Amino acid sequence: xxxxxxxxxxxxxxxxxxxxxxxxxxxxxxxxxxxxxxxxxxxxxxxxxxxxxxxxxxxxxxxxxxxxxxxxxxxxxxxxxxxxxxxxxxxxxxxxxxxxxxxxxxxxxxxxxxxxxxxxx
Amino acid sequence: xxxxxxxxxxxxxxxxxxxxxxxxxxxxxxxxxxxxxxxxxxxxxxxxxxxxxxxxxxxxxxxxxxxxxxxxxxxxxxxxxxxxxxxxxxxxxxxxxxxxxxxxxxxxxx
Numbered sequence: 278x279x280x281x282x283x284x285x286x287x288x289x290x291x292x293x294x295x296x297x298x299x300x301x302x303x304x305x306x307x308x309x310x311x312x313x314x315x316x317x318x319x320x321x322x323x324x325x326x327x328x329x330x331x332x333x334x335x336x337x338x339x340x341x342x343x344x345x346x347x348x349x350x351x352x353x354x355x356x357x358x359x360x361x362x363x364x365x366x367x368x369x370x371x372x373x374x375x376x377x378x379x380x381x382x383x384x385x386x387x388x389x390x391x392x393x394x395x396x397x398x
Numbered sequence: 399x400x401x402x403x404x405x406x407x408x409x410x411x412x413x414x415x416x417x418x419x420x421x422x423x424x425x426x427x428x429x430x431x432x433x434x435x436x437x438x439x440x441x442x443x444x445x446x447x448x449x450x451x452x453x454x455x456x457x458x459x460x461x462x463x464x465x466x467x468x469x470x471x472x473x474x475x476x477x478x479x480x481x482x483x484x485x486x487x488x489x490x491x492x493x494x495x496x497x498x499x500x501x502x503x504x505x506x507x508x
Contacts, residue, residue: 285448312497314444322436322444322487323400327495343412370442382498384434384489386455387441 279303279390280330287363289363297392299373302309304387307331307351310376312385313358315369315394325371328356331377359387363396370394402427402488402500409506415476418503420488421469426498428469430489435464435473438502439484447486448473475505483507 285297298310313325326347327336335347346359356373370391377383403421410462420433427433432462436444442466446455448464451471461476471490475482 279452314499320498322438322489323401324497324499327497329495338496339483382432382491382495384449384491385444386430386434386449387448388445389442 279375279387281375281387283371283373283389283392284369286394288397290398291363291365291396293363294359294361295323295363295393295394295398296360297360297371297373297394299356299389301354301373301375308355308378310378310380310383311347311349311356312376313356314372314374314385314388315367316391317366317369317370320369323369326358327376339389349396360394363394365396368394368396376391399476400498402485402490402498404436404488404500404503406501407504409508410436410475410478411508412478412480414478414504417475418473418480418486418505419486420471420473420490420500422471422490422498425470426469426490426492427466429493430491431466433464433466433471434489435462435485435501436487437482437487438487444487478507480507 328347344362349356372391374385374388435448437442455477
C-alpha cells in the first residue's frame with residue numbers, strides 16, 4: 278500500500294531555514310507528481326507546492342513563492358521541501374501527498390501523517 | 399488565492415442525510431471536473447473520499463457522494479453514522495498546476 282513518511286520538522290527562529298523530506302513506498306514513485314500541503318494549528322488545509330513526476334516543473338502558492346523550493350530524488354523515492362526566510366505564519370503541520378501519474382492533473386490522493394514545523398522567536 | 403467557501407459547521411442525526419457545499423469561481427470549480435473531498439479526524443491525516451467530482455476510491459462507502467453545479471460542488475452523506483463525525487475539506491484544481499482547498503466543515507453527528 279502507498280506509504281508516505283515526512284521528516285525534518287522542528288522549531289526554528291523567524292528568518293531561519295528548514296528542509297523537510299518525504300519518503301515514499303508502495304507505488305512507482307517516479308511516475309507520480311507530488312504535493313506539499315500544510316495546516317496551521319486549528320486551521321484548514323492550504324496547498325503549498327507541486328512537482329512533476331520527473332522534476333521538470335514546479336509550482337508554488339503565492340504565500341511561499343520565492344521562499345520555498347520543492348525538489349525530488351527519484352533514485353531515493355523522496356521529495357524535499359526547502360523552506361527559507363521562515364515566518365511565524367509558516368507554523369503548520371506539513372503533509373506530503375501523491376499527485377497524478379505522468380503529468381496527468383490529479384488532486385492529492387494518498388497523504389503522509391504530517392510533520393510539524395514551528396517558527397517562533 | 400482565496401480559499402473555496404464551505405460552511406463552518408453542519409450537523410445531523412444518525413440515519414439522516416447532510417450536504418456540505420463548496421463554492422468557488424469559474425476559474426476553479428466551474429472550469430474543471432477536478433473536485434475532491436477529504437475527511438480528517440483530529441490529529442490525523444486527511445483521507446480522500448471523493449475525487450473527480452463524484453468518484454469514490456476503493457473502500458469508501460457508497461453513503462458518500464459528490465456532485466457539482468456551476469461553481470459549487472457538494473458532498474452528500476446519507477445514513478449518517480457516528481464515525482462520520484469529522485472535518486471535511488473540498489479541493490479544486492485552479493489551473494496552471496495550482497490547487498486550492500476549502501476552509502473546512504466540521505460535521506457533528508447529534
